[in-house]
Amino acid sequence: MPNQSGSLYGLTILSPIIDDESATPSHDLQIREYLANLPTDCKGPFALAPYTHLTRLAVMDDVIYVGMPSSEEHLKFKYLIWEANFDGDLDRYLVALAKTVPDQINAIWSHCVGYPGTANLDKFLTYMKSCQLETTFYFAAVNDKSLTQTLTALQTQRAVADFIAKHRGTPAPELQREFLKFSARLKAMPTPLPAAVSHPRGIKTGGRNE
Amino acid sequence: MSNINGKVYAMNVVTPMKPWKTWFLRLIFFLLGAIKSKQQDLINLSFIEFARWVIVPRKSFPRPDERMDAEELRYDYLLFFSNFNGTWNQYIDAFSAVLFQGLNLIWMWSEKFPGSVPVTPFKEYISRVQFDTDYYYTAYPHATANDLKAAHIVQASFDQLDATTATCTPREFEAAYLKFMLQVQSHLGETGEPPVVF
Amino acid sequence: MSKLNVTDIQGFTLRGYNLPFARYLFLHFAEDPKHTRALLHELLGRITTGQCWDNGKPSSTLNIALSHRGLAALKLPAATLLTFPVEFQEGMKARSEILGDTGINAPKNWDEMWHSGHVHAWVAINGQTPADIDACHAELTDLIEKTGGARELGHQDAAAIVVDGGASTIEHFGYTDGFGNPDYVGVDRKSQPGHGKLAKDGKSWEPLATGELLLGYADEAGELPVAPMPHLLASNGTFMVYRKLKQNVAAFRAYIDHEAKFYTGGKAKLEAKFIGRWKDGTPLELSPNYENQAIVKDPDQSTNFTYSGDPEGTRCPMGAHLRRVNPRDSFGFKGGLVNRRRITRRGLPYGRYVPDGQPVSDTEDRGIVFMVLNASISRQFEFVQQQWIEYGNDNHLGNDKDPLLGNHGGHGKFAIQGDATAANPPMICSKLPNFVELKGGEYFFLPSITALGMLAMDLVDPR
Known part of the structure; x- marks a missing residue:
């Protein structure tokens, strides 16, 4: 099934955006504005809810005309693209989002045609699935590790590098004792929060031109 | 709005295809999916976290409400979403340098695709059909x-x-x-x- | 391809002169471009070209390159100035965040001369003796005074380090330097396996496309490099990066001495692991356990190796300087991801050399004048500097930096891969300080003789 790779699920959704001439600003611009201000760090909705590795939202305002001799055509609707890569099962994922961060999900999708809201889970699931596109080909570099396993492994990797650097030349009996202490400490540490960065940083954006 | 979050770049590319050509592309993806060794180059490139291609037939744009107008399109569309590490130029340069045959097989069905070699017209094409990302989240921005x-x-x-x-x-x-x-x-x-x- | 017109190409572009002394002068052009053009006109016939030296080496050579501000000071048409690549227009200082030239390497810590931002031209004199340099410099000063075309902002002397009474190719840390610049199609030089790019068989070597070095020729992607218009201004020219790198020899020696206590492979091997060659130049990849002059002296061996047999870095560490800046086949695809990132290097040490074992202090300024020639500064030099020196993802090294050149700020890490033997143990070096500091530099355009003539005679039409 091309929507899945190993234990990862690749969800692609195209939600038509409400085309209402009386709306000011238009619904697509309202989505853009909301998304521009939505946190992408550990306070973001996909960090607060479980399972998401990577996800993106983009407004597709039209299709692109690539020039002669192809013919020019335009979409009747603008679409909200949602691309998500998460652990496991689609229903479980959507339900978790609807339950954990309903306000954010509703704020985004309330600008879309036929969106029923998260309050009625069945309707919400039906809506999302009616907007879903079957992925034709899906590639995941690591497709056998959950989000929790990944965040833990990154923490372990950093700690192990420090441990090895600090214990050069330590005699075996002491090294063994130190390792046991280290291992106990490491295992007692809570799973790191998703999108939590060890040192805060300013937002860096950049162009694509060399 | 940014295509970048930490070490990943989100690329959205949407290209038109004549509907009869779509079937060739489906066959190619079927083979790529079935023959794992064909994916080896993608794996060896090692800077792609997730990538996907989605073919949207011209009559299959989602209509969650049946009262809404159906799209009237002459072309099918190929959607490509990639989450890669490194710079935009690095990514396209790499594809053009070592994966050009595979790339051509995938995009040659799209209108006006110039081929992935030489790289400058290829880059111009990609920038023209690329959509910027409005919201990009990764659970591990500091890792590739x-x-x-x-x-x-x-x-x-x-x-x-x-x-x-x-x-x-x-x-x-x-x-x-x-x-x-x-x-x-x-x-x-x-x-x-x-x-x-x- | 047909032979290059070596009479049109500055000699500095085509070869390292292998002359033991050098002086790099930095000029600020006159207010009135007429005077500067007159100066360029005077220099035209004196510029050293790529022609063969049938009668032996000259006593001195002269070459010139211009910054974007310099070209603007010559009042080139705006339409032409805008066709130069963005990074060259911006200059090296403006690119410091991209290059990782931050902290101690930030422009505010550069030598005084760079603070004004008004370096318009670089003039290089290479010579047999200091007297030859002085003579050429005096002649240049006369021309500057006669034409009123510029003023000298300052200069940097450099010289090969003398060992056993003769000029050597070692640098201040004590490593033998100067192996293996790339070969390019059409550039006539003594070539050896390992100098170009890997051929399709993954074993033999062939020259890189001319357009990786010179503007106006096809590059490795099969197209002309981004270059200024009109094409005559660009052809046979190249871009040059100038960087003055101070070497903290005392810090380096102290660090190695400290780390060697934990390294059972011995101090000499530890030093070799940092760079990928033993101090005498023997590549670790070919001789992991001892120096071997037979390899160093044999052009068929000294640069003839790949990393496919050492995927874990147990011979040459994944993070060693050599493996970073020229990864050869490290990324697979028979080097296909590397061929458009190669650079030609020029340079000479500056400052007093202190042999190992003698007291040395880092308050004394010594280091290397490091220059890069490439067709695209952003695609070649900047990429190597950012992605391979100040970062490590391509080499599967995360954020770890080049152990020797990295801007570590005291927090650097270098993993030395090893095996189960005591002679080649695995080790992690941490808390790396800056062994090298940036003291100034700029991006320059090194024009052809034709282009220099166009500048001297104001023949670049607006378009």
């Missing part, structure tokens, strides 16, 4: 695909050593620790801030 693979190797080796440490003698531990070091020694790169995008 390489970092993730490395971290999982370190975790597995750590678990292995950890399982025996409490019960073995110091001499046994010394040997096990050396083995552990050799397992993890090329997987300990620091995770952190990405370089400035240019």
Whole structure:
């Protein structure tokens, strides 16, 4: 099934955006504005809810005309693209989002045609699935590790590098004792929060031109 | 709005295809999916975390409400979403340099695709059909695909050593620790801030 | 391809002169471009070209390159100035965040001369003796005074380090330097395996496309490099990066001495692991356990190796300087991801050399004048500097930096891969300080003789 790779699920959704001439600003611009201000760090909705590795939202305002001799055509609707890569099962994922961060999900999708809201889970699931596109080909570099396993492994990797650097030349009996202490400490540490960065940083954006 | 979050770049590319050509592309993706060895180049490139292609037939744009007008289109559309590490130029340069045949097989069905070699017209085409991302989230902005693979190797080796440490003698531990070091020694790169995008 | 017109190409572009002394002068052009053009006109016939030296080496050579501000000071048409690549227009200082030239390497810590931002031209004199340099410099000063075309902002002397009474190719840390610049199609030089790019068989070597070095020729992607218009201004020219790198020899020696206590492979091997060659130049990849002059002296061996047999870095560490800046086949695809990132290097040490074992202080300024020639500064030099020196993802090294050149700020890490033997143990070096500091630099355009003539005679039409 091309929507899945190993234990990862690749969800692609195209939600038509409400085309209402009386709306000011238009619904697509309202989505853009909301998304521009939505946190992408550990306070973001996909960090607060479980399972998401990577996800993106983009407004597709039209299709692109690539020039002669192809013919020019335009979409009747603008679409909200949602691309998500998460652990496991689609229903479980959507339900978790609807339950954990309903306000954010509703704020985004309330600008879309036929969106029923998260309050009625069945309707919400039906809506999302009616907007879903079957992925034709899906590639995941690591497709056998959950989000929790990944965040833990990154923490372990950093700690192990420090441990090895600090214990050069330590005699075996002491090294063994130190390792046991280290291992106990490491295992007692809570799973790191998703999108939590060890040192805060300013937002860096950049162009694509060399 | 940014296509960049930490070490990943989100690329959205949407290209038109004549509907009869779509079937050739479906066949190619079927073969790529079925023959794992064909994916090896994608894996060897090692800077793609997730990527997908989605064919949207001209009459299949989602209509969650049946009262809404149907799209009237002459073309099918190929959607490409990639989450890659490094710069836009680096990504396209790499594709053009070593994966051009595979790339051509995928995009040659799209209107006006200039071919992936030489690289400058290819880049111009991609920038024209690329949509910017409005919201981009990653659970691990400080890690690349390489970092993730490395971290999982370190975790597995750590678990292995950890399982025996409490019960073995110091001499046994010394040997096990050396083995552990050799397992993890090329997987300990620091995770952190990405370089400035240019 | 047909032979290059070596009479049109500055000699500095085509070869390292292998002359033991050099002086790099930095000029600020006159207010009135007429005077500067007159100066360029005077220099035209004196510029050293790529022609063969049938009668032996000259006593001195002269070459010139211009910054974007310099070209603007010559009042080139705006339409032409805008066709130069963005990074060259911006200059090196403006690119410091991209290059990782931050902290101690930030422009505010550069030598005084760079603070004004008004370096318009670089003039290089290479010579047999200091007297030859002085003579050429005096002649240049006369021309500057006669034409009123510029003023000298300052200069940097450099010289090969003398060992056993003769000029050597070692640098201040004590490593033998100067192996293996790339070969390019059409550039006539003594070539050896390992100098170009890997051929399709993954074993033999062939020259890189001319357009990786010179503007106006096809590059490795099969197209002309981004270059200024009109094409005559660009052809046979190249871009040059100038960087003055101070070497903290005391810090380096102290660090190595400290780390060697934990390294059972011995101090000499530890030093070799940092760079990928033993101090005498023997590649670790070919001789992991000892120096071997037979390899160093044999052009068929000294640069003839790949990393496919050492995927874990147990011979040459994944993070060693050599493996970073020229990864050869490290990324697979028979080097296909590397061929458009190669650079040609020029340079000479500056400052007093202190042999190992003698007291040395880092308050004394010594280091290397490091220059890069490439068709695209952003695609070649900047990429290597950012992605391979100040970062490590391509080499599966995360954020770890080049152990020797990295801007570590005291927090650097270098993993030395090893095996189960005591002679080649795995080790992690941490808390790396800056062994090298940036003291100034700029991006320059090194024009052809034709282009220099166009500048001197104001023949670049607006378009």
